[in-house]
Amino acid sequence: MSQAQTLPVHDPIDVLIVSDEVNPHGLGDADLMQPGDLSSALNSAATLNTNTITEVATNDIEQATALLSLASSDANRPEVLIYFAHRIPNNGNNASGRQAAFVSAVEQFLQTGGGVISFHHGIYMTTGKQAIQDLLGSEATGAVPWDTVNGQDVIFVGGDHFIGSHQINYTGTTTYDNPSHGIALNNYPYFNNTPDERYPQMDFNLGATSCDIENLFESNYPDNGNQHLLGYTLQCPDWLSKVVVYQPGEYQPNATTGNNFQILLNAIYHVTAYRWDVIFTAGFETN
DSSP, X not given: OOOOOOOOOOOOOOEEEEEOOOXXXXXXXXXXXXXXXXXXXXXXXXXXXXXXXXXXXXXXXHHXXXXXXXXXXXTTSOSEEEEEOSSOOOSSSOHHHXXXXXXXXXXXXXXXXXXXXXXXXXXXXXXXXXXXXXXXXXXXXXXXXXXXSSOEEEXXXXXXXXXXXXXXXXXXXXXXXXXXXTEEEEEEEEEEESSEEOOTTOEEXXXXXXXXXXXXXXXXXXXXXXXXXXXXXXXXXXXXXXXXXXOOXXXXXXXXXXXXXXXXXXXXXXXTTTSHHHHXXXXXXXX
């Protein structure tokens, strides 16, 4: 039986999703995380109190730009953007200009209190995405192996951080360190995702410079070393909210249930922590 998702009581949160599909491993519809799956899962999550969940295709990115550009006092502005886009628009004219306008709106959104979550392939670098990757603070390149035998362990290195500690069922502990990310040798809780798509060349980029990083999740599979970034929060000096990045998410049955979905729900709740109703309801439980 899968675990039931829970969150602290909160006022409604409006969510905007920007999404597109990529299927390098030829997965079937029931296995591949596709546009529409996130909004369906979030709409079905009884613990997530929402007014609206709006999903916009990457090729209609102007719609997202318009919503993100609304004044923070506008009731139609979302509180959270989930970025699930593998590419920039590939329809019509001036794709790079349309993408640039979107990135500018995302930056303004962060500066005025909106939270941003990069889900799965949102962090993968493709042509034209450098500016959004810089805002997110990391990027993945190269091969993305699909492992149906061992998947990848999701190791929680974030201490008591809400995103990784609230209602997550860990299998046990494993010994891990990553000095380059400031992670000391210790025993950390973990759970396993099998199958899963690995991003062995994912790491922080120059966009993370001078920003506060909270490392949350890493993995230890042997490919391009055995220390791999999976998830973190990022807050830059002129932002009023945060970016959360979480890499796992290719396999739809795992991404929309259990620990991975709880992590997404926790991230949504966490990046709204700057709203007074969330702060007081949660009793400041938002590390």
